[in-house]
Amino acid sequence: MAAAENVATDGLAARTAKIATTAGVAEGTVFTYFATKETLFNALYVTLKGEVGGAMLAGFQERESVLVGWQKVWDSYVEWGLCNGIKRKALKQLHVSACITPDSRKAGLRPTKSMAATLLKDLAASVQRPQSPEFIAATFEALVEVTIDMIAKAPAAQEYYKREGFESFWRAATR
């Protein structure tokens, strides 16, 4: 969605008129599709979550083992983030925003729900004294984001950080 660009730059303050222009439609047309600006933002949030989720799922299909599954998903996330800087920035803004409803947050998780369950179950089965799934999931997300930020600042070190980042996560998660 074209709105991502504006949200990335201006956050919630992105003006509907500008969003409309970016999307190549007239000012009023936005409201043919979204009742309010908040509706638009919620839809954008769910869409973007769907995009990252889709990328991760694609990587997830190719898994061969537990560790490789996590790694494929990690790599897919990192690559999506690097190729979609603007969308990622928009998503970050939306994520902290109060205007995203609980329903949208739940909807945002839906695409990856079963994948996440599988990954976490498999991980728990393969380590001793596993940590709580929520904690692992949150750790995963936090560290991928850190990794993408590092690579964004030093693109030459992409492969290094992608690997290093994942290994850090794996150590953190598996003890």
Place this chain on the structure above:
Amino acid sequence: MAAAENVATDGLAARTAKIATTAGVAEGTVFTYFATKETLFNALYVTLKGEVGGAMLAGFQERESVLVGWQKVWDSYVEWGLCNGIKRKALKQLHVSACITPDSRKAGLRPTKSMAATLLKDLAASVQRPQSPEFIAATFEALVEVTIDMIAKAPAAQEYYKREGFESFWRAATR
């Protein structure tokens, strides 16, 4: 600063009139102290960064070894975060906001600059093949935040997550 409360709830959309009321002064009085709303937010950002920084520094004084130094700082951060939920939320909002200037961001780091340098140097000296300081610092911050979020959701598990979180970080950082 009283504005934290409003920023925590409403982000950048916090109304100056409301901030004034919260602070117990008249609407116009806000502008006796801050030229613009953005100035106020930048000042708030630096102040809050100073608070977390101060808390961490206090812990840092008590260190005995490298590991214990990191742990004291970790614990201080977590405790500050738990005791200052509103300020922490405000800080999160400000951190992602475009209205915080590079100068303010730099000023925000100032209080902990030398502590951070010491911690990172000591860590690098005590492990083999240390990771980049930036990566370690970012990992630290990301994982404390995750930890605080976990505890906020399950206060009973405070001690568990505080320990578990730090150990995750330590494994991630030390390889």
Place this chain on the structure above:
Amino acid sequence: MAAAENVATDGLAARTAKIATTAGVAEGTVFTYFATKETLFNALYVTLKGEVGGAMLAGFQERESVLVGWQKVWDSYVEWGLCNGIKRKALKQLHVSACITPDSRKAGLRPTKSMAATLLKDLAASVQRPQSPEFIAATFEALVEVTIDMIAKAPAAQEYYKREGFESFWRAATR
């Protein structure tokens, strides 16, 4: 333009909300057409200058001789001033105001530029030791304004002052 009424009464202090009401539109609509209040005032200035200029030009077309040319222009100015008391007052306020840009002032002179040149050239050609054109032009304007003020205070004496005023100007200008 409807704003003239408000400017005549309140000068630069005329409130945009009131101007909008006078114009029969909503408060915000003003800013669809003029980016700022100052833009509006500048546009009003140029428009009003155009109106007086147009009136003078109409009189100028009917000239037969140098003296009659000046007289027709004088009469047109006086009549416009008498019929458009409010616009004239607004113009006076705008004229002394610091918010009218040099560009607008230049634009205000444009409509009468060539007429003024012709009148001044013809006058210079028909008298001995002519005075400087700027001085004559300024004298003209000053004395028409005095004349209009006199007539406004004593409407019965309109014809008397219109004639008397012009003759005073003519004596002043021709020596």
Place this chain on the structure above:
Amino acid sequence: MAAAENVATDGLAARTAKIATTAGVAEGTVFTYFATKETLFNALYVTLKGEVGGAMLAGFQERESVLVGWQKVWDSYVEWGLCNGIKRKALKQLHVSACITPDSRKAGLRPTKSMAATLLKDLAASVQRPQSPEFIAATFEALVEVTIDMIAKAPAAQEYYKREGFESFWRAATR
């Protein structure tokens, strides 16, 4: 009065805080002497009118004949205007302003009232078919102002315009 400077620059929009600073006193002190901003402006108006009036009166004392009387007054006005550009500009702004009360306008004329009466009576006595005193007075004022403006733009031509201006006025007024 120090306020003249601010009024010259900013007109009625001159801020009381700035006026206070210019006058070298504290913000609130202004209101020890003037109940309101309008009161201050009215007082300033009367004071400034008194100053020009005083200058003209000084010239008036030295008169020897009717014509010379007018000329001395003219010269005094022109010189005051040239030496007091800022005060003159302030006076112009105040003159067109709606906040100057009829009382203040009357008070402004007081110092020169009897002088004006004498000059006008003498003029009327020495010419045939004299014009109305109001018209002559207004013509005088309008043309001195034009003259001062001309000299301000071309200071080298001071003596020329002072003479030329007065002669224009004299021709205009005496027919």
Place this chain on the structure above:
DNA sequence: AATGAATGAGTCTTCATTCAT
């Protein structure tokens, strides 16, 4: 009498939203 911080009414301007075309 002087100060200047505090006040809050007032104003410009923005922008999500509507609706006639």
Place this chain on the structure above:
DNA sequence: CATGAATGAAGACTCATTCAT
């Protein structure tokens, strides 16, 4: 359905004025 001019509620900011010191 699309358009974009018009709307008007909302909000940041200004500044004359007050008043405790």
